[in-house]
Amino acid sequence: MNFDYDLFVIGGGSGGVRAARIAASQHGARVGLAEESRMGGTCVIRGCVPKKLMVFASSAPALAEEARGYGWLSADAGPFSWTDFHNKLTDDLDRLERAYTSGLDKAGVDIHLQRARLSDAHTIELADGSRKTAKHILIAAGGRPQRPDIPGAELGMISDDVFLMKELPRRALLIGGGFIACEFACILNGMGVDTALAYRGNAVLRGFDLETRELMTRQLQQNGIDLRLGLSPARLERADDRIRASFDDGSHGDFDAVIFATGRAPYTGDLGLEETGVRLKPNGAIEVDDWSQTAVPSIFAVGDVTSRVNLTPVAIREGHSFADTVFGGIPRKMDHRLVAHAVYTRPHELGSIGPTEEEARAQGPIDVYATTFRPMRSFFAGSDAHVMMKLIVCAETQKVLACHIFGPEAGEMIQLAAIPITMGATKADFDATIAVHPTMAEEMVTMREPTRRFHEATTDAAAR
Template identity: 75%
Template structure:
């Protein structure tokens, strides 16, 4: 059978564009790619890139306060102009989108800026009715924000829309306790917006190390975010030019804007998967094997649409590995173990790789090496902010099972710590590494005695 393409990719986010570029540019495959929105996907257009730029912008008041602590009597931020920032942000996102577009075109990928759906195992239909056939189809459609089904939910906005605001609200409610909610809470607070964060749990950042979660929750409160734990919105109503929110504890409050940051769901609805026999998980994610292959041999899927680990570098690695395997005769699987991640809060970030303390205890015996201290830079300026570093070690093998950092530039540090941990480094090898002084990171190689030795009870004990 003759196909229009060797590969057709649905979705122009990080995983899709990487797979398309490698398959076409490096291996000479005939590749088509359909994207219904903008090239770059969640991360570049409405996620980590614009969000990180907002983090940088929102950090100015803290920097000014710190500099006053160092004797700079005139250190001040002045007035923050959302208009100026938005104009520069839009220009940067346009530049990045063009970089992605140029990269695809140089690699020889045919781009279709419209929605594509599956007709059968080898055919996709574009929004204009055109059909294209391909030997292989890669689904990289990503995820979309999910919104709780409560009365008045249409009055709320999703996190994607924060970047599109014409002006900053005076008072905002963020609903959720994950990294998106926490990051935007610190951003809005830093930009001068009165910020309330409501989360149904007893600490933010579920799934991260509990000690780090508690420190993150405390930091939000210390910096002025009104953190309301154990509550969820039950109803949203229009009240003049504001939104009245009634919580499930009976309290009603008013806000200029309400944003849902309650997780993201795989974007599989309406893709035509029912025409193919591709199996889905209970949450709508596409079920794939270790090669990113679905239950249909000609159809693969990478990135958030598979709901494995929903991080941009993971999607990129999955897309690249797919292209190497199918078109480069270089079979390559992706390990989803020891994937580092970071939460870009202010002033301290949270970096994590490997097992949390709770997971390590569930696994078996573990030695916990942890320290909490005031970093020199902020302490001198008068800050009481505490930093945490933690290593989890298997007492039998001495292997480092996990690392967790809560502090300034934790994202940068955890990337470096992830390298030896991925390589299987032992605590002795960490200890043998000479410290760089004076740094906060030297604590990773100077913790000699465990703060806790956990031993799992044997059967019958």
């Protein structure tokens, strides 16, 4: 059968773009790609990139306060202009979108700026009614933020909406306790917004190491964020020109903006997947094997739409591996076992790779090396902010299983720590590394004695 394309990609985000570009430019495939929104996807347009720039913008008041602690008596961030910042942010995102589009054009990829769905295992129907055929189809449609099922939920914003605001709210409420909620709470608070965060648990960042969760919870409170734990929203309703949020304990509050950060779901609705025989998981994610192949041999999926590890670099690696395997004759699989994470809050970030202490304890005997201290930079300036560094080591092999960091630029540090851990380094390898002094990171190679030892596997990870 003669196909229009060797590969057709649905989704112009990081994973889909990487797969399309590699298949076309490096392996000579005829490639088409459909994107219904903006090229670059969640990360570039409404996620990692603009959010990190907002983090930088929101850091100025804290930096000015620190400067005063170092003797700069008149240091002041001054008034913040959301309009000026947002205009520049929009220009930068436009630049990035053009770069993504240009990269595909140079690779010879045909771009269709419209929604696409499957008609059968080799046919894609575009929104304009036209049809394209392909030997292989890759679904890389990503995920979308979700609203809770409560009365008045339509009055609330989702994270995508934050990047489109024309002005900052005076008072805002974040609903949720994951990394998106924590990051946006710090961003808005740093920009001068009276910020509250409500979360049903007793500590934010469920799924992360317990000690880092406790430190992050304390940091949000010390930042002046109105942290309301143990609460779930019951309903939203209009209260004059504001939004009234009522909670399950009977309390309520009025806000200019309510932002839901209550999770994301795979964007698989109305893609025609069920008709083709592609199997979905209970959460709507596409079921794939280790090679990103679905139950239909010609259809593959990568990125958040598979809900394996929902991170941009993972989607990129999955897309690249797919292209090399299918079109380059270079079999490659993505290893999801060790993936570093970072939460970009302020003043301290969280970086993590490997199992939490609670998970590791349930898996076998471990030694835990951990330290918590006030770093010299913030200590001198009068801050009470604490840093934590933790290594989890297999008691039998002495292999370093995990690293958890809470501190300034933890995202930068965990990237470097991820290299030896991925290579299988032992605690002795860390100990043999000469420290760089004076730094916070030197603690990673100077912790000689275990803080805690668990030489019998425990089963309390879920309870904690």
